[in-house]
Amino acid sequence: MHPLATERFLAAHLERMASRAQELQWQIDHRGVVAIVRMVHRPSSEIFRLVLLAEEYPLLPVGVEFLPIPDAQPMAKWPSDGNFVFRTASPRPFVCLSGVRSFTPDPTESVLAMGVDEIHVGAVLTNLDKAIHSDRYQGPVFVPLQ
Amino acid sequence: MAEKLIEVIVETMDGEAASVKANVENKVEHLMQRAAKELGIEGDIKLFDLMFEGKRLDPDAKIETTGIQQGSRVRLERRPKVG
Numbered sequence: 001m002h003p004l005a006t007e008r009f010l011a012a013h014l015e016r017m018a019s020r021a022q023e024l025q026w027q028i029d030h031r032g033v034v035a036i037v038r039m040v041h042r043p044s045s046e047i048f049r050l051v052l053l054a055e056e057y058p059l060l061p062v063g064v065e066f067l068p069i070p071d072a073q074p075m076a077k078w079p080s081d082g083n084f085v086f087r088t089a090s091p092r093p094f095v096c097l098s099g100v101r102s103f104t105p106d107p108t109e110s111v112l113a114m115g116v117d118e119i120h121v122g123a124v125l126t127n128l129d130k131a132i133h134s135d136r137y138q139g140p141v142f143v144p145l146q
Numbered sequence: 147m148a149e150k151l152i153e154v155i156v157e158t159m160d161g162e163a164a165s166v167k168a169n170v171e172n173k174v175e176h177l178m179q180r181a182a183k184e185l186g187i188e189g190d191i192k193l194f195d196l197m198f199e200g201k202r203l204d205p206d207a208k209i210e211t212t213g214i215q216q217g218s219r220v221r222l223e224r225r226p227k228v229g
Contacts, residue, residue, distance in 0.1 A: 013160070020157070085229075096228055098227040099226070118226070
């Protein structure tokens with residue numbers, strides 16, 4: 001897929017999320033096939049920054065990484081939900097959620113594991129916001145530099 | 147007796163929206179089914195949540211008890227699969 005086509009799909013899909021971004025206090029900075037998203041855990045005002053890597057989107061789901069913060073180990077500050085959506089106990093934390101590149105589907109349902117509507121970047125952001133605001137949310141994981 | 151009809155804006159996860167009419171005496175699940183049909187969403191409606199003002203609505207609740215009014219915006223969300 002041509003990168004310009006990917007870029008336009010991503011731009012159009014993010015544009016469709018403008019009202020939700022305002023409602024849920026997301027800030028989205030989109031450049032090329034990359035978007036930086038700032039999300040807030042609204043009850044605590046905790047801020048998370050994500051980088052979305054959208055090569056080959058929407059044919060392939062987006063990659064999602066939480067950005068590290070200064071004075072912390074790379075990938076150190078993550079939302080924690082008991083290792084449900086945010087796998088923080090693995091050597092390299094990752095998001096395990098349908099619609100995200102690092103999602104590992106159940107082999108028994110791999111054909112149906114990721115619907116087109118789940119791959120949509122808006123669905124991904126909505127689900128991430130939902131995960132941060134679920135009852136499982138346990139606050140940020142923070143590992144300072146040694 | 148006249149139906150108490152309201153029109154609600156239903157958004158999908160990906161930002162698509164449709165206007166859906168509902169009788170406030172019906173259950174939330176009925177509104178979810180109508181919205182799914184209007185938006186061309188397939189699948190078991192029990193796999194979806196209807197969100198209003200940040201809260202999940204009980205599918206068995208009557209619409210008139212939820213605070214939804216004429217012109218309200220709700221969101222139909224498929225419960226995500228997680229790893």
